[in-house]
Amino acid sequence: MKLVISRYSAVLFLLILTSVVFAGPFRSKIITTEPLVIHMPDDRLLKITNFSQEGGIERGVVAVTLGGDTETGGTATVLTATRIDFSSGSNSQNFPEIGYLVIIAGPADVTVAPVSGATLFITYKKEPNEGGGGSNIVLASPTPTPIIIFSPTPTPTPGL
DSSP, rough: OHHHHHHHHHHHHHHHHHHHHOOOOOOEEESSSSOOOEEOTTEEEEEEEEEEEEOOOOOOEEEEEOOTTTHHHHHHHHEEEEEEESSSSSSSSOOOOEEEEEEESSEEEEOOOTTEEEEEEEEEEEEOOOOOOOOEEEEEEEOOOOOOOOOSSSSOOOOO
């Protein structure tokens, strides 16, 4: 019995160790008054999995300033915050927004500026850029959920 318990303990220890070593930690930040600036070196990727906003009139944005080459240098807005309160502002929504995943390759500086009267919440993760190279990639990918309806028996078209 002791042998079985020791083997299960060893396997459990290895699984926990593997998850800690290979899975980079997600970080979450709340932005109210101070801007969040994330510096991305050339060999890293930034994955943003959540960016939401409560309150305020203006929408919060994630802005990316590409570094390095002067041809590709510049700032662009790559993501706007998902409103979680459907208040009566100029940007209020009456429908839920779809999820998204944004991947930004370095070198870049990612900035989330505070919005007056709003609380912004962002979740992100830095990962190694295994492709290497100095190309700047900004990928925004919405992930809608497809709805497929199967009918077990064919139904005739009316009027035919």
